[in-house]
Amino acid sequence: MSGKDLAALTNFKSRNSSQQQFYLLPEIRAHWYWFVVSFILCTTISLLYLRYATPRYTVTGSLLIRDESRGGDLGDGTVLEELGVSSFKNSIDNEVEILKSRSLMEGVVDDLQLQVRYFATGRVKAAELYDKSPFHLRFLKAPTSSDPATYNLTLTDQCCYQLSMQDQHFRGRFGETIKLPHGLAILTKTRFKPAKDDTYSILISSREETFRKYAEALSVSVTNKLASLVDLSIHDNLPAKGEAILRTLLANYLRLSILDKNRIADSTIAFLDKNLLEVTAELAGIEKGIALFRKNHKVVNLTETGRLLLQSADRYAQEENGQLVRFKVLTELQNNLLKDERFIVPSSLFQQAPGFAEIAAKFNEVQLLRRKALLTISEPHPRIAEFESQIEMLRQSLLEGIGDQMFELQISIAALRRYNDSIQIEIAKIPILEKTQLDFTRQQQLKQDLYLFLLKKKVETAISKSSAIAAGRIIDPPKANPKPTNPSHQLVLLMSGLISIGIPLGLLHLKNILDDRITGKTEIEENCRAPIFAEISYEKMPLGKRLDLNARGMLAEQFRALRTNIQFLNANKDCQTILITSSSGGEGKSFLAINLSHSLALAGKKVILAELDLRKPTIGNILRLRKVGFRELLTSAANLDAVIQPSPGELFFDVITSGLPPPNPVEMLALPKLEEIVSTLRGRYDYIIFDTPPIGLVTDARLLSRFSDLSLYVVRQHFTFKSHLNDINRIFEDDQFPALRIILNGVKPNARYQYDYGYGIENRSFFDKLLNKLKF
Structure with missing residues (x-):
């Protein structure tokens, strides 16, 4: 292969490399109705789905x-x-x-x-x-x-x-x-x-x-x-x-949130109610005793001295009473903590002891957290055990604090009593009646203070309970979205559109993957180094019917273009021998040989068609010629003029048939006499066209390649296997055939190319015209 051929091949591939990425475009144009049917089916299915699907x-x-x-x-x-x-x-x-x-x-x-x-x-x-x-x-x-x-x-x-x-x-x-x-x-x-x-x-x-x-x-x-x-x-x-x-x-x-928050208040109110009943009963008894004492002893006035002494004694007594109140409250609280481990401590009763009140508040808070946690987890959970441990630790701290306060109160009370005893010695001179009256007054004041204290805390706790609200507040009431979230109409229709495109594309891609036949010109250009010389369209006609090359149809113009390419390829030679072969039978060698000979003859050239496919001759049968030809020339002394037959009708070229099938075709083609025959024909004709057997099956064509000036390798669309392109590459690289060119035969016009410009009626679909306008 010459450097000129390589340069032309490189330039041709570079011009078409930008179109390789659209390798499915010809298939899409040829099967555009697949996309229409797929779109209609997918849209119908999606609409039915949207109509009967249950929305959420x-x-x-x-x-x-x-x-x-x-x-x-x-x-x-x-x-x-x-x-x-x-x-x-x-x-x-x-x-x-x-x-x-x-x-x-x-x-x-x-x-x-x-x-x-x-x-x-x-x-x-x-x-x-x-x-x-x-x-x-x-x-x-x-x-x-x-x-x-x-x-x-x-x-x-x-x-x-x-x-x-x-x-x-x-x-x-x-x-x-x-x-x-x-x-x-x-x-x-x-x-x-x-x-x-x-x-x-x-x-x-x-x-x-x-x-x-x-x-x-x-x-x-x-x-x-x-x-x-x-x-x-x-x-x-x-x-x-x-x-x-x-x-x-x-x-x-x-x-439930309100109920949980009211439990502490209910426990505090119950504790206060119990103590209020006891204090009320005691206060009523004291007041009744005072009334009887005054009635029986008729106590009216006290002396000034007694009043002063009693004031001092009363001051110590009040302090002692206050300590006694705190001691009694601590005693009751200690008893409740010892009896009930889950007892809620009314921490508000001990505001004068900030450390104790803080422990009590923490004790109540941990108990509340434990109860809330039990709503979501079970008791064996480690978190519940942690709460239990904290509660027990705080409980022990409370008991220790209560014990310390009781010990301090006992010391304080003992000191106050000692001071009070010293005053009582001075008061001994006061009449017994006045002392007794003062005792009743002290007891009454003690119980009254305790009663007011407990009553005040009860009211505060009741206010806390009545003012308790839930842990949350509804900002936006529950409201449903008027449009269903599933299925989404836009998403379903979008997916149906994508699927309607994806299914045909996938089928076409799968078809191209599974198809082991050559599908078009682009595939040859991508996988074969030999240049494409011409393309011959597919046209269905009966076997033996010649092509009217005088017509203005697309197929006739393609043969005219092939004739022009041959004439310009080697314009300086007096005679050109053209060898036509292929990879296997049925790819159109004989059809190409007959119509190429006819086209060259119409151009005023002397053309002879040599049927050298001695194994399976077909040209003689197609043209209905006598079965006498190369076998007789090579095996006997037959005259060359006797075996040359004119083509029937107005084809204007001569034919030498293969004759009767010989038993040894390869040996016959290797005879020296064949070279003499070809030399004689070169002197008589402008073009000698060899119709040879398929190169992929036998070696006959390789023996005849020494006589040829141009080798045409026929590749038929959707018939020749892709693996045969490797054979063509090997032949082209080894230069086994001179000036090897590929003829793509059987190209369906609607598969990729359309022919118009005054030669034949353009019959393209709306989809093809649209793609052409879009410059695909």
């Missing part, structure tokens, strides 16, 4: 949690702190876990009886009903059976009905109790009327399955770490049902 809606709501660390105070702790009552502390993380807790969702399932669902079956599908169901089934108790069951409802008349489950039938009247396998229930009618064409059924699921379903559908999240706002969402097929679930969940959460 998202119900959302938000809750503001009291969390002082995140600025979530709801403004209810100021008054309590002024009264000396400890305010409640909440953590948003704990509240989120409570909202996700099993007990809270189980309460929602039981309150709404979510395990009972109603369905209406129409002509196409069954739809779930909730608030628009014509019937309502209410169990008097939670269903005893956990097995799911479906009851088919049939109306026998306006007042009666029948529930059917497999082979069991249950008849009843609306509004009356009926006994079902799942328990006693009452079926009633609602304000909605049943449709005539629908059949109704009632599905009863297990409580555990229903809880898991809605627990998985519920989402509780904190969207902003700087705020104490909690977002809740749930997905359900029915918007009203989802709103009812979230609404009930929030109501139960707020109610």
Whole structure:
């Protein structure tokens, strides 16, 4: 192969390299109707899916949690702190876990009886009903059976009905109790009327399955770490049902939150009530004794000296009484802590001892955290054990503090009594009646102070209880999105459009991968170094019918272009021998040889067609010539002029057939006489065209290559195997055939190329014209 051929080949490939990335474009143009059909089918399926698919809606709501660390105070702790009552502390993380807790969702399932669902079956599908169901089934108790069951409802008349489950039938009247396998229930009618064409059924699921379903559908999240706002969402097929679930969940959460916060207040009030009863009884007895004493002894006035002494004694007595009060309170508190480990300590009673009050508040807070944690986790959990350990440690600290205070009070009381005894010596001179009166007064004052103290704390605790609010506040009530989140119309239609394009593209790509035949010119250019000399279109015609090269059709013009290329390739030679071969039979060598000879003859050239395919001759049969030719020339003394036959009709070229099939074709083609025959023909004709056997099967063509000036290798579209391109490359690189060129035969015009410009009628589809306008 010459350097000129290599340069031309390189330039041709570089001009077409930009088009290689669109290797499927010819297939897309040829099979454009696949995309139309795929688009119609995918769009129809997507519309049917959107029409009958069960939509799912998202119900959302938000809750503001009291969390002082995140600025979530709801403004209810100021008054309590002024009264000396400890305010409640909440953590948003704990509240989120409570909202996700099993007990809270189980309460929602039981309150709404979510395990009972109603369905209406129409002509196409069954739809779930909730608030628009014509019937309502209410169990008097939670269903005893956990097995799911479906009851088919049939109306026998306006007042009666029948529930059917497999082979069991249950008849009843609306509004009356009926006994079902799942328990006693009452079926009633609602304000909605049943449709005539629908059949109704009632599905009863297990409580555990229903809880898991809605627990998985519920989402509780904190969207902003700087705020104490909690977002809740749930997905359900029915918007009203989802709103009812979230609404009930929030109501139960707020109610339980208030109950938890009131437990400490209730415990404090109970403790104060018990002590108030005792103090009231004691104070009443003292006042009654004073009244009897004054009546019996007629005590009216005291001396000035006695008054002064009594004032001093009274001062020490008041201090002693105060210490006695504290000692009594500590004694009662110590007894309660020893009896009940879960006793709530009223820390507000000991404001004068800040360290003790702080321990008591921490003790109460840890107990409250333990109770909240038990809502979400069980007692064996390590966190509960940690709370138990903290409670016991704080309890021991409280007992130690109480003991220390009692010891200090005992010392103080003993000192006060010693001071009081010294005063009593001086008072001994005071009349016994006045002393007795003062004793009654001291006791009365002691009990009265204690009574007022306890009463004040009771009122403060009652205020704390009445002003307690929930740990959260609903900001956005549960509301369903008016548009379903699943399926998304835009997404489904978009996916259907992508699938409608992807399916044909995938099929075309798979077709190209699995097809082991040559599909077009681009594939040859990418995988073969030999240049393409011409393309011959496919045209269906009976065997033996010649091509009218005088016509203005596309195939005739292609042979004219092939003739012109041959004439310009070696224009200086007097005679050109053209060898035509291929990889296998059936690729169109004989068709190409006959029509090329005819085309050259129409140009005024003397042409002879030599049928050298001695194994399987076809040209003689196509042209209906005598079976005498090369065998007779090579094996006998036959005259050359005797075997040259003119082509029939107006083909204007001569033919030498192969003659009768010889037993040894290769040996005959190697005879020296063949060279003499070719030399004689060169002197008579302008073009000698050799029709040779396929090179991929036998070696005959290689023996004839020494006589040829131009070698045309026929490759047929969708017929020649891709693996044969490797053979062509090897032949081209080894220069086994002179001036090897490829003829692409059997090209279907609508597969890639269209022919117009006045030669033949252009018959292209709308899709082809559109692509042409877009410059594809």
